[in-house]
Every structure is written in C-alpha cells, then in structure tokens.
Amino acid sequence: MSFELKKSSVLDSILYQREVNTNVLIKKTENKSIFGYLNPLRIEPISQYRYRFFYWNISVILQVMDNFLISPKEVKEHLVSKNDGYLLVDIREEHEYKDWNIKGSMNLPVNSLIVAGNFLELRDILKSLPKDKFIVTICQRGINSQVAASILREMDYNAVALEKGMKGWNENFDLYKIEFTDFILDQFVRIGKGCLSYIVYDNNDSSAAIFEPSIFVGEYEDYISSNGLKIKYVIDTHAHADHFSGAMELARKYHTDYHINETDVDNVFEFKSLKGVKEITFGKVKIEILPTPGHTDGSLSFLINNEALICGDLLLLESPGRPDLARTKEETVKGAEILFNTLQNVIFKLNDNVKIFPAHFTKTELRPVTMTLSELKQKSEGLAISDKNKFIEFLTSNIPMTPPNYESIKRFNKAGVMIPLDYAEDLEIGPNRCAAR
C-alpha cells in the first residue's frame, strides 16, 4: 500500500508518519487535533485536504484541515521562508488596503460583492487568480475572507483564510537582540501594528526591565522564562493612544510595580509614578529618566548606560511623534512647541552615538528599528528644522488620520483598566499612526 499526502506549506505543520501496514498518524500542531487511523486497506485522495480511508466494510473520510484557516504565525513564517507557492489575497476595499496591509499581499477588493451577495460577479473576478498557488484570503476580521476561500475551493482552488484577518495579523512579533557593553536590549517588533517594546537586561545577573509591553503578554513571558530573566521594572514611557498596554498585567505577574509618569494617567489605580525620579538601576544597568514632553505632557525617555535611549513616541525614525492626540487645536500647537524644546534642550544634548529606540515605526524597513542620534539627525526631515515656528508648522500641518479608537484606548490606558484580549484586539485594528508625518 502506498499513498502520498500532497505537500503544501499548510501541510508542513502537520506531522504524519507513513509506513506500510503500520499506523497512520496525522497530527495538526496548531489546533492540537490528532487523528489516528489503524492499517487502512486503501487510501484515496479526494482533494488536497481530504482523504478516504477504506477498511473491510466501511470507509472514513479524513479532512486534514478541519477549518480551512491558516494562523497568522504560519503566514508570517511563510513570508520569512519566501515560499513562493503562497498568494496572499486581501479582499478589503482599496483604501483599507492602502492604509494598512501585509507586505507581499495583493489587493482584490471583492469584499463588497460578498456583502451584497453578488456571487456571480465575485466568481468572475476570482477566476483571474492563478490555480497553481496556495491562496490565503485576508479581510479585516477573518469572516468574509472565509466566504471567499470557500468559494475559491468550490472553484477548485487551494484556498484558506487568514485566521482573524488583519486583526489576527496584529498578533505577530519579530524579535531582535542588540548587545551593548553591559546589557542586552531585545526589541519586540509587532509587525502588523508597527509597535515596538523592549526587554533590557544585565548580561551578568539577568535582572531586567520591560518597556512598552503590548497586551500579548505571552510573548514576553516566554522570552523571560526561557532566558531566566528577573523582572525588576515594568514601564510605559507614556499613556499610549494606539494600543493597549500589557504593563499592568505583567507587573502583577512578576510581583513588581507598574511604572509611568503620573502626569499621563488618572490617579484611580495602583502604579508607581516616575515623576521626579532621576534614575533607576539594576545589575550594571543605570537608566537615567529624562522628562521629554511633547507627544504627551508626561512622556519620559530612558537613557540606558548612556548608550541607548528608549524614547516612546517623542521621536520615531520617520518623524517626530504627533502632538495632537487627545488635544485641542491650540493645545496641539503648544504640544509641538514643547516637543521642539525637548528636542533642542534634551535630545540634542545627548551623545551622537546613542542609539534611539522608539515605540513605533511606520514606513521604515530597517531592522532592528533603530538609528544612532547622528544618523537620525541626518535622515529625519523634522529634526533638521532649527526654527521653532517652522518646526511647529511642520508638525501640525498634514497630520495623518488619528489611530482607530484612540480615545477609548487612551481612556482605558489612563485608568489602568485591563480589558479582555479579544475586545482589545478589536479596538486596536489598524496601523499605529503615531508619527506626525
């Protein structure tokens, strides 16, 4: 007896053993479903994902994919391995796609046809897709993309939908390790949302601080336990408006305090204020705390052993941070002026070799997401403006759209409220939009 499971990248996540007259075991690692079939007489493929197992008087159909969804992690791994058998098809409207998409995907805006139930036209458009690719359909929350994938399968395509759509894509992280003399800085890059968080630790005694953690706290917990780190501080540079902070949850888990400047939060929950605190230390790591207002009134930056600066949204690689969120027009102009003063009086006084680590990125493809201060001075258009009024004009004209649901997100963060993950993910859908340009 011999049979073959057709290989695809999705099937790569399925371990199977194939030996004549022994067990057939198919184990899907992602959703933990395990199928075991003993000694079938014959196996016939029905399609790439369905097989009929024949016994003496019965036959069993085995579907090796039980839901035709592909996880965001699997898609990310594919993008890393550059397996060109994949075709990522984003079915959202053109403006949604242009605003925020998965690099390497194509846009086929058929979502409205699904909503309208115009399946005739939908099928006609879907026909343009190549048959020899493994198609992953993508929408905002992973619902209509399942309809598109299902219709494609009816049309004899190999198609699955990205689980939870762009909302799910936000769960993906890349990790970069940057070594300094006495400490290591790990940059967690949330590739969909464009958020950055950090774990800084002494490379001898493993004492550590976490900065700007997202709500996907498992990412940090896994890293912390596999590296034996001892968490001493959990810190936010400011109250974020584009994403939920996981700092409260992590502080509780590691029996430490949540640290933030009291200026940026409501005094209604337990935290340790960093207002007026000049420095914190652990192991050989000395962190100077610099008040760097502008993006928000309470924004702080953290100068680590005079080699690295974690600066929140004060300064992104593409542009200084936007000064307008949760502010009136007049306050926005004032915020831009404060930001200018912070750059001139605090940031430009730092050593040019200091590496800058922002809280977000937008367009840059630089990995890890960092530049020295001198590189940034050369490359950032905003930093080259030495005239205060011109800088204010630069920062306050053509400000991009606000981050989705920023008022709610900021309100929750300011009050230290932890909300269920799924709700948080819903509110966070979309890019971070924290740069002024």
Ligand SMILES: [Fe+2]
């Ligand atoms: Fe921010």
